[in-house]
Amino acid sequence: MALLAVRLAQAGYSARAIGLNPAAGGLATLAIATFVPRLARRLGVQTLLFMALLAAILSLGAFAAYENYWSWLVIRGVFGAALTVLFVLSEFWINTAAPPNRRGIILGLYTTSLAAGFAIGPTILAVTGTKGLAPFLAATALFVIAAVPVALVGGQAPQIEEQAKTSLWSFLTAAPSATLAALVYGAIETAAMGLLPVYALRNALSAETGALLVSLFALGNVIFQIPMGLLSDRYDRRRLLRINALTGLLGALALSFALAANFILFATLLVVWGGVVGSLYAVGLAHLGSRYQGPELAGANAAYIMLYSVGMLAGPPLLGVGLDLAPSGLFLAIALLLAAYLGIVSWRIGTAHP
Incomplete structure (x- = not known):
């Protein structure tokens, strides 16, 4: 996220134009979130997690290949949709697996790792720099690493076997x-x-x-x-x-x-x-x-x-x-x-x- 903002700023785009890029990700979340439980029920949680990880990796490759403002806006929407699937399914999995008397501490560990990721992510740019392919390759490596536990224990993920009776809103x-x-x-x-x-x-x-x-x-x-x-x-x-x-x-x-x-x-x-x-x-x-x-x-x-x-x-x-x-x-x-x-x-x- 920081990388895209820096690259757009270096290309001379205004703050308003740069701000539209993360907005595309947010709008993608609003569009896709309601369909995630239905997709997970049809495809399985593990399969959908793999598909989201693959879509995120392909999006990173597209960011690197097509350094164009309007292309990046579309790609950011796809990337945002992939991240939404990861968030919804991972939090569903954690919430389902957590024993009731330890749910708070387990979710505390989850949100600690989430906050640490937000803090550590931008510092990667200090190592890779903001130019060239290196920062995109580093981000891709993180998604590949994230796929390992999904491959090892994803078959144990809770399944959604029926449609929710309560509407999303x-x-x-x-x-x-x-x-x-x-x-x-x-x-x-x-x-x-x-x-x-x-x-x-x-x-x-x-x-x-x-x-x-x-x-x-x-x-x-x-x-x-x-x-x-x-x-x-x-x-x-x-x-x-x-x-x-x-x-x-x-x-x-x-x-x-x-x-x-x-x-x-x-x-x-x-x-x-x-x-x-x-x-x-x-x-x-x-x-x-x-x-x-x-x-x-x-x-x-x-x-x-x-x-x-x-x-x-x-x-x-x-x-x-x-x-x-x-x-x-x-x-x-x-x-x-x-x-x-x-x-x-x-x-x-x-x-x-x-």
């Missing part, structure tokens, strides 16, 4: 505390990754400091996932989501003025806050796993990924409005988003809804 009304956690996290994560460097510049900090802020946010995500997973195995997950939302809200308000007081204080708060809001994804996913099984769980996972993608698409432009209004407006806008989510979760708990 019905999961939103049935379990909004869980599904909206994905939307909120998708919006905050993408906005933080993309706008924290801009936030640094608007507050008279250097571009290097802005990159450091992104790393601190990601570090919190890595550190907090396993402890929060352990907590989610011991406590009501809806109440834990409410605590996360409230803590994230208070943290965002504190961050809005902490930078003016002391940079070390701000940096420390950012790590903790990144871990708290990052835990929304794992706890929400565990909550879904405790509610659904079989084809219903596959459908719920697809809905979860779709809402995460909606957050990714809508988060940066909406939360960026706050940053345009005031230097500290990014965190105030995030606080408003978390306040809305907190209200929904509190309402569900107060009315005894699951």
Whole structure:
């Protein structure tokens, strides 16, 4: 993702044009996610995982072969669809295989590896550089490595033997505390990754400091996932989501003025806050796993990924409005988003809804 943005920037494209590229991936997710459970039922989970891995590898080859803006836009859509299949099926598999009393910690391990991957991926470019075939070959090697465990134990993957009786969007009304956690996290994560460097510049900090802020946010995500997973195995997950939302809200308000007081204080708060809001994804996913099984769980996972993608698409432009209004407006806008989510979760708990 970082590689494509850099190559387009080096070719002289505008920020708006570069931003359309990841949007193509997000739109592909919204288009394909609803069909993943049906395809898995017909083809089998292992076969569909292999097909998605192959499509991703071919997409990387196409990126390298056709370095053209419009071609890359189409390829990014195919690549995004392949990644969507991998996300939906892997999370369905993990959620199904996890024992109920250890689901939180297992999903905490999963999201820790996911956060670590996001953190490590861009550093590969420091080794390969951004020019030539080397970065594409390195990414291809990762997908080949990912195919090994699918080949070895993919036959043990849970099968989807019947169609889900619940429509995809019905999961939103049935379990909004869980599904909206994905939307909120998708919006905050993408906005933080993309706008924290801009936030640094608007507050008279250097571009290097802005990159450091992104790393601190990601570090919190890595550190907090396993402890929060352990907590989610011991406590009501809806109440834990409410605590996360409230803590994230208070943290965002504190961050809005902490930078003016002391940079070390701000940096420390950012790590903790990144871990708290990052835990929304794992706890929400565990909550879904405790509610659904079989084809219903596959459908719920697809809905979860779709809402995460909606957050990714809508988060940066909406939360960026706050940053345009005031230097500290990014965190105030995030606080408003978390306040809305907190209200929904509190309402569900107060009315005894699951």
